[in-house]
Amino acid sequence: MLIKNGKVLLFDKENVSIENKDILIKEGKIVNIADDIDISGEQIIDATNKIVMPGLINTHTHIAMCIFRATFEGCNLFTWLNEKIWPIEEKLTKEEIYKASLFSIVEMISTGTTCFNDQYFMPEETRKAVEEVGMRAVLTRPLMDTDGSDVNEKVQEFRNFYESRNKENELINYSVAPHGLYTCSGSCLAEARKLALEYNLPIHVHFLESVDEISSIKELHGENASSVLKKYFDGIHTILAHGVKLNDEDIDIIKNMDCGIAHNPVSNLRLGCKIADITKYQREGINVALGTDGAGSGNNLDMFEALRTACLMQGGIHEDEGRITSKDAIKMATINGAKLLGLEDKIGSIEVGKDADIILVDISEKLDHICMLPNNDLLSNLVYNTSGRDVDTTIIKGKIIMKNRKFEQLDVGSIIENVKQISLK
Amino acid sequence: MLIKNGKVLLFDKENVSIENKDILIKEGKIVNIADDIDISGEQIIDATNKIVMPGLINTHTHIAMCIFRATFEGCNLFTWLNEKIWPIEEKLTKEEIYKASLFSIVEMISTGTTCFNDQYFMPEETRKAVEEVGMRAVLTRPLMDTDGSDVNEKVQEFRNFYESRNKENELINYSVAPHGLYTCSGSCLAEARKLALEYNLPIHVHFLESVDEISSIKELHGENASSVLKKYFDGIHTILAHGVKLNDEDIDIIKNMDCGIAHNPVSNLRLGCKIADITKYQREGINVALGTDGAGSGNNLDMFEALRTACLMQGGIHEDEGRITSKDAIKMATINGAKLLGLEDKIGSIEVGKDADIILVDISEKLDHICMLPNNDLLSNLVYNTSGRDVDTTIIKGKIIMKNRKFEQLDVGSIIENVKQISLK
Numbered sequence: 055m056l057i058k059n060g061k062v063l064l065f066d067k068e069n070v071s072i073e074n075k076d077i078l079i080k081e082g083k084i085v086n087i088a089d090d091i092d093i094s095g096e097q098i099i100d101a102t103n104k105i106v107m108p109g110l111i112n113t114h115t116h117i118a119m120c121i122f123r124a125t126f127e128g129c130n131l132f133t134w135l136n137e138k139i140w141p142i143e144e145k146l147t148k149e150e151i152y153k154a155s156l157f158s159i160v161e162m163i164s165t166g167t168t169c170f171n172d173q174y175f176m177p178e179e180t181r182k183a184v185e186e187v188g189m190r191a192v193l194t195r196p197l198m199d200t201d202g203s204d205v206n207e208k209v210q211e212f213r214n215f216y217e218s219r220n221k222e223n224e225l226i227n228y229s230v231a232p233h234g235l236y237t238c239s240g241s242c243l244a245e246a247r248k249l250a251l252e253y254n255l256p257i258h259v260h261f262l263e264s265v266d267e268i269s270s271i272k273e274l275h276g277e278n279a280s281s282v283l284k285k286y287f288d289g290i291h292t293i294l295a296h297g298v299k300l301n302d303e304d305i306d307i308i309k310n311m312d313c314g315i316a317h318n319p320v321s322n323l324r325l326g327c328k329i330a331d332i333t334k335y336q337r338e339g340i341n342v343a344l345g346t347d348g349a350g351s352g353n354n355l356d357m358f359e360a361l362r363t364a365c366l367m368q369g370g371i372h373e374d375e376g377r378i379t380s381k382d383a384i385k386m387a388t389i390n391g392a393k394l395l396g397l398e399d400k401i402g403s404i405e406v407g408k409d410a411d412i413i414l415v416d417i418s419e420k421l422d423h424i425c426m427l428p429n430n431d432l433l434s435n436l437v438y439n440t441s442g443r444d445v446d447t448t449i450i451k452g453k454i455i456m457k458n459r460k461f462e463q464l465d466v467g468s469i470i471e472n473v474k475q476i477s478l479k
Numbered sequence: 480m481l482i483k484n485g486k487v488l489l490f491d492k493e494n495v496s497i498e499n500k501d502i503l504i505k506e507g508k509i510v511n512i513a514d515d516i517d518i519s520g521e522q523i524i525d526a527t528n529k530i531v532m533p534g535l536i537n538t539h540t541h542i543a544m545c546i547f548r549a550t551f552e553g554c555n556l557f558t559w560l561n562e563k564i565w566p567i568e569e570k571l572t573k574e575e576i577y578k579a580s581l582f583s584i585v586e587m588i589s590t591g592t593t594c595f596n597d598q599y600f601m602p603e604e605t606r607k608a609v610e611e612v613g614m615r616a617v618l619t620r621p622l623m624d625t626d627g628s629d630v631n632e633k634v635q636e637f638r639n640f641y642e643s644r645n646k647e648n649e650l651i652n653y654s655v656a657p658h659g660l661y662t663c664s665g666s667c668l669a670e671a672r673k674l675a676l677e678y679n680l681p682i683h684v685h686f687l688e689s690v691d692e693i694s695s696i697k698e699l700h701g702e703n704a705s706s707v708l709k710k711y712f713d714g715i716h717t718i719l720a721h722g723v724k725l726n727d728e729d730i731d732i733i734k735n736m737d738c739g740i741a742h743n744p745v746s747n748l749r750l751g752c753k754i755a756d757i758t759k760y761q762r763e764g765i766n767v768a769l770g771t772d773g774a775g776s777g778n779n780l781d782m783f784e785a786l787r788t789a790c791l792m793q794g795g796i797h798e799d800e801g802r803i804t805s806k807d808a809i810k811m812a813t814i815n816g817a818k819l820l821g822l823e824d825k826i827g828s829i830e831v832g833k834d835a836d837i838i839l840v841d842i843s844e845k846l847d848h849i850c851m852l853p854n855n856d857l858l859s860n861l862v863y864n865t866s867g868r869d870v871d872t873t874i875i876k877g878k879i880i881m882k883n884r885k886f887e888q889l890d891v892g893s894i895i896e897n898v899k900q901i902s903l904k
Contacts, residue, residue, distance in 0.1 A: 120852075120853070121853065122855075123851070123852070123853065123855055123860075123864075124851070124854070124859040124860045124863065124864065125855050125856060125859075127804055127805060127856075127859055128800050128801075128804050129800060130798060130800055133800070157849075157852075160846075160849060161850060164846055164849060165849075165850070265798060320791060322794070322795075323791040323792065323793075324791060324794055325794065326797055326800065327794070327798075328794070328795055328796065328798065329795045353850075353863040353864055354850035354851075354863075354864055355850070356850050363788075366745060366749060366788065367748065367792075367795060369747070369748035369749055369750065369751045369752070369753070370747075370748050370754045370792060370795050370796075371795075372751055373555060373689075373751045373752075374751070375553050375554060375555055375558065375751065376553075377553065379552055380552060419895055419899070421589055421884065421891050422868050422884075424582075424590075424895065425586060425590070425779035425780070425781050425867070426548070426549070426779075427545075427548070427582075427898065427899065428548065428895075428898050428899045428901070428902035428903075429899075430547075430548055430550050430902055431549040431550060431552075434550075434552055435548075435549045438549065438749075438778040438779075439548075439549065439778055439779055441866055441868070442850065443847050443866070459847075466846050470844055470849065470852055470853075473852065474844070474852065474853045474854075477853035477855055478853075
C-alpha cells in the first residue's frame with residue numbers, strides 16, 4: 055500500500071513537523087517514507103489535501119460506557135459512581151457490553167483513534183468486538199474489593215480472561231488493573247502486583263482523580279496515595295489514569311518510578327475534578343499522554359476534543375507563557391501514548407519499521423472547514439480547529455478499517471440502533 | 480414560512496425544554512407556535528430530525544481578525560496585542576477588512592450565529608459585509624487614546640460612522656466602545672459617556688480580561704477598575720467583555736450597575752487569562768452571555784464551542800455540584816445574549832412577536848453524529864456533542880441565509896480564497 059501526496063506529520067526528537075512525503079506499507083509495517091515513491095502494482099491511497107498522521111492513542115477508556123452518554127450532568131466523581139453509574143452497571147448483560155463496545159470502536163475509528171487502553175468488566179465481550187473490527191487495544195479485567203468483592207474470584211476472572219487470549223492476535227495487549235487505590239485493599243493491590251510480575255504486564259490504575267480520593271486512600275491504607283503506589287508498584291511500568299491532584303511530594307515520588315499519566319481533560323472538567331497541571335508534570339519529566347475516559351464522563355471518544363481541551367485548559371491555570379502548546383498535545387495523543395502503554399516500538403509515530411497505524415485527516419478548503427481557514431498553521435489548526443469528523447481514513451497495522459468515512463465490513467446503522475435500544479431500556 | 484416537524488427549543492421562565500412544535504413566520508416575525516399548524520400556500524421548511532432553536536448571539540467579536548487564526552499560540556494578552564497583533568493591524572486596508580468581515584459572517588452563519596457584537600476599526604467595511612449578507616449585528620468605531628490617538632478624531636470617526644447609517648436597516652444596532660479602561664484615558668472615557676447619552680447607545684468595553692490590566696488601570700486612572708467603570712458609565716447599559724478577574728468588590732459594584740458580562744471562554748484560555756467564575760456571577764444576579772472574541776484568540780467563531788467550553792471550564796474551578804449546566808449555557812448563548820445587547824424584545828428566544836432569528840440543527844442518527852449517540856438527552860448533547868457544522872439552516876428576521884448548508888446568494892469559494900490571499904500577504 056502506498057499513501058501518496060499527503061502532508062505527513064513527523065517527529066524528529068523534540069520537533070514536530072509536517073512534510074510532503076509518500077509512505078510505503080508492506081505486511082502491516084511502514085517500509086519507506088520518501089519524497090516521491092513510485093512503485094507500480096501497489097494499492098494507492100491519494101492523500102491530497104489530507105494530513106497523514108499516526109493513529110491517535112486513547113490511554114484511558116471504559117468504552118462500553120457509551121450508553122451513559124449525556125446523562126447525570128453536574129455530578130462529581132463519587133456521587134456519579136456510587137449513586138448513578140454503579141447501580142446501573144450491575145444490570146448490564148454480556149450482550150449489551152459487546153454491543154456497546156462495538157459501537158464505541160466505531161466511534162473511535164471514525165474519529166481517528168487506532169488504539170485504546172480499556173478497563174471494564176466482562177472484558178471478553180469488549181475483546182470480541184475488538185477482534186471483529188481489527189482494532190488495537192490494551193484490555194484487562196479490573197480488580198476491586200472495597201465493594202465487598204472476593205479478591206481471589208476477581209484474580210481468577212483476570213487469569214481466565216488473560217489465559218484465554220488468542221496469542222496470534224498482536225493487536226491486543228493486556229494490563230493488570232487494580233481499579234483505584236481507594237477501591238482496592240492492600241491485599242488486592244498485592245495480588246495485582248503479583249499478576250503484573252507473573253505475566254510481565256503493566257499496571258493501569260485510577261490515581262488521584264478527585265479531591266475526595268485523597269482522604270479515602272489515607273483512611274483505607276493509612277498512607278498517602280503516592281506512598282501506597284510506591285509500596286505496591288515500584289519497579290512495574292504503571293499507567294496512572296488522571297493524576298489531577300498531585301502535590302510536590304507526589305510528583306517527586308512518581309517521577310522516580312516507571313510511571314506516566316493518562317490525562318483525561320474533558321472527563322476531569324465534567325466531573326468537577328479541576329485541572330491537572332500537565333505543564334508542570336511535563337517539566338518534571340513525567341510522561342503525559344491523553345485519554346477521553348468513558349463517554350459517560352468524557353462526553354465522547356473523540357481524541358481531537360481531548361487534544362484541544364488539554365491545550366486550552368492549561369491557560370486556565372497558567373498565565374505563564376511556557377504552558378503546553380499544540381505540538382506538545384499532538385505528541386501526547388500519539389508517541390507519548392505509545393510510551394505510556396509500553397508500545398512505543400510498534401506505534402505512536404510514522405517511522406520506518408513501525409506498524410502502519412495511520413489516519414488521514416481532511417483539511418480541504420470547504421465550508422465545513424471554514425473554522426480552520428485561512429490555514430495559517432496546520433499543526434495549530436489540527437489541535438484547535440479539527441474535529442474527529444475530519445478523519446477520512448483509518449488504517450490499523452496496514453489494514454484499512456475506514457476509508458472515505460465508510461466502513462466496508464461493518465453495518466454501522468445496526469450498530470447504532472443496537473446501542474439505542476440498550477439506552478432506551 | 481412554516482417550520483414543520485422540528486424539536487423546538489423553548490424557554491419558560493427558568494425552564495428550558497424541547498417540544499415538538501410547528502412555527503409560523505410572517506413578515507420576519509414569529510406569529511404562531513403550535514402543535515400542528517397546517518396552512519396551505521406557505522413556504523414549508525421540514526425540520527424532521529432537527530432541533531429548531533433561537534439563532535446564537537455572539538456578544539463579543541472582532542470579526543475581521545479571522546486572518547490571524549492559528550497564529551501566535553502561547554502568548555498572553557499584552558504580548559499578543561502589543562508585539563503581535565497591533566503592528567500587523569496597522570497595515571490592513573479597507574478592502575481587506577471588508578473581505579475578512581464577509582468571510583467571518585459566513586463562518587458565523589454556517590455555525591448558527593445570527594447576531595454578533597463587534598468592535599473593530601474601519602467599521603464601515605464590516606457594515607458593508609453585514610448589509611450584503613443580511614446579518615444582524617451591533618457595530619461601532621472603538622475609541623482609544625493611550626496609543627497616542629487623538630480622542631476628538633476618534634470621536635468624529637464614530638460620529639461619521641453612526642450618522643451615515645441606513646436607518647431603514649433594523650438589523651444593525653450600535654454601541655459606543657471605549658476599547659478598555661487600560662487603553663482609554665479619563666477624557667476618552669468621558670467622551671464615550673457623552674456619546675452614549677447623546678445617541679442613547681450601550682457601552683461595549685473590554686473589562687478585566689487579564690491580570691496585567693488590573694495594575695495598568697490603577698496606574699492610568701489612580702483607581703480600581705470597577706470604580707473607574709462606575710465613575711464613567713453608571714446609569715448606562717454596559718457590555719463588559721471578559722470580566723475574568725472580578726473580585727468581590729468588583730462584583731458588588733457591577734451587580735448594582737446596568738451591566739452584564741460577555742464571557743469568552745476559549746479566548747480567555749488561549750491567552751492564559753485563566754477562568755472567569757461565571758457560576759458565581761450568575762448566583763450574584765449578573766447577566767452572563769457568551770462570545771468567541773476574534774478568531775485570533777478565540778480560534779473560531781463557532782458558538783457551539785463556546786457553549787461547550789463555558790460549561791466544561793466551570794468544572795475546572797468548581798468542585799461544587801451547583802456549577803453552571805448545559806441549560807444555563809444555552810440561555811447564555813441566546814436570551815442572555817439578547818439581554819446583554821439590549822435586544823431581548825426582538826431576539827434571543829422563539830416566542831410569538833419576536834423576530835424569526837432561527838437555526839435548525841441536524842441531529843439525525845448517522846456516523847457523523849456518533850459522538851452524540853445514543854441521544855439520551857438532547858439539551859446536554861446540544862452543548863457537549865454538537866458542532867457548528869451541524870447547523871443545517873440559518874434564518875435571520877424570517878429570511879433564509881443558509882439552507883441545507885448552502886448559501887444561495889454568496890460565492891463561498893471566492894470569499895474563502897480572498898481571505899487566504901490576505902493571510903498569505
